[in-house]
Amino acid sequence: MEIVLLEDVKSLGKKGEIVKVNEGYARNFILPKKLGVEATAKNLNDLKLKKANQEKIAAQQLAAAKELGEKLEKASVTLTIKAGDNGKAFGSVSSKEISKAIQEQLNLEIDKKKLVLSEPLKTFGTHQVPVKLHKDVTAKLSVKVTEA
Secondary structure: OEEEEOOOEOOOEOOOOEEEOOHHHHHHHHOOOOOEEEOOHHHHHHHHHHHHHHHHHHHHHHHHHHHHHHHHHHOEEEEEEOEOHHHOEOOOEOHHHHHHHHHHHHOOOOOHHHEOOOOOEOOOEEEEEEEEEEOOEEEEEEEEEEEO
């Protein structure tokens, strides 16, 4: 019996795949738990329409991420931190503070988890901070850290 999987099933296949299984396995396990449906013409057509819709949505998200990436490449954010003795930075700038500054200065909503900082910025000057907007799109944001 051929089944269209609605969920990932361990050792059988991924969501959206068409797999051949024994009739008893399908009738007693897959169908009652709503892990899959029988591969009829209607269900195959529904699967094809869902895949087309998901591809369209993924393309729109990629285009939006690229557009946002271009905006971030051109933009710059300025943050101030206190200076200690001899002009050394007193404190640091974290991804949370950078995210908040982007919201205030550029009116863009960027989650702090998308900022790829290995460690907080502890020196004055201009830093290039990578921003992971999409699995295929990473933009570099210019962050200027100045003395308060």
